[in-house]
Amino acid sequence: MRGKRVTLRMTTETDLADHLRWHADPALTAWMPERPGPQSLDQRKEWLTDVGKDEMRTHFEIAEGETHVGYCAFALERPRIAGDWSIATLFLAPAARGRGLGTDAVLALHRFAIDYHGLRRAYAWLYRDDVAGRRLLAALGYVEYAHGHDVFYREGRYWDDWRGYLEVSEFRQRFPDEREYPERGPG
């Protein structure tokens, strides 16, 4: 999946060393609702095998040119309504933060889910104090639907959450040019 500045690509075993380095530092994963912890290389290889088999989840690595700068994933929601999905995770390496690469990656992720898979409503779950994450989602058109109290725990205290959703019609209206495929007729 090509963004304007980043590419979303499949995970290879060579990416796993980056995952291990990133996940070893709790300061880098502090705002992740599903927070990964330190792992051994064998554990991470097992994770990769499991991810490859998981039909409900699609995981991408984020690359800026040849540089591996993070990862993201989307997941199909439990079978409440076919077509619902969620941003399952988003991680950017410190050097890639604050440069708009996250927005670029997430736009590509939405294009894949919406244009390739034909999915409709997207859900997202964040720390309520995740200012950068909420700004990114607001720009995409997400709206809040729930505020949970004392949902996360780290650094000796509880933190509230933010839940939002995005209708595909809103995404289309805001980003009419975010198309994975050009419209074409027969031939």
Next chain:
Amino acid sequence: MLGPLLRGASGVSLAPPTPEDHRLYRAWAAQPEITYFWGPRGGNWTDTDLEERYKKLASDPNGVQWTIQVDGRSVGLTGIDGIDWIRRQGESYILVGDLAVQRRGVASEAVRLRTDFAFRELNLHRVYNWIVLDNIGSRRANEKAGYVQQGIAPNGFRRGVRLHDEWLGELLRESWERRAKG
């Protein structure tokens, strides 16, 4: 894990499920009247699969499951799933499968017992759930125990031709303590 015996009012109790209790779910899940507001109805319901699932439930360290009994008869199930022991919270659920005992306060008493256990014995900080907004019985049973709304996901649940809103509820330990002290 299997929850311990909790005796409540009006003949309602929560008991550790037996394999026989677990098999009742197969009959409940098949009935659209019972599972209209519930999750998937499909699944592998062979005896072998049920036995395997029962073993997994019993050995799951992050979940507690009970059978709801009325005067010793199994009429439903309830529990807390996906317990995160660092965040000290989990997601609660309930299904009354016996239509003959619905609308008699059974769910309310079961939710009260389960909620007390969550805070008094499991030492949880928060219990939360997702309930279809139109499932008034289940929502009221939880609200009576102190659960409050944290949000609504509009049109988040489909059954047949209808889209229903989903109610997200939560109960924090401090609120439960205030209520318990009266």
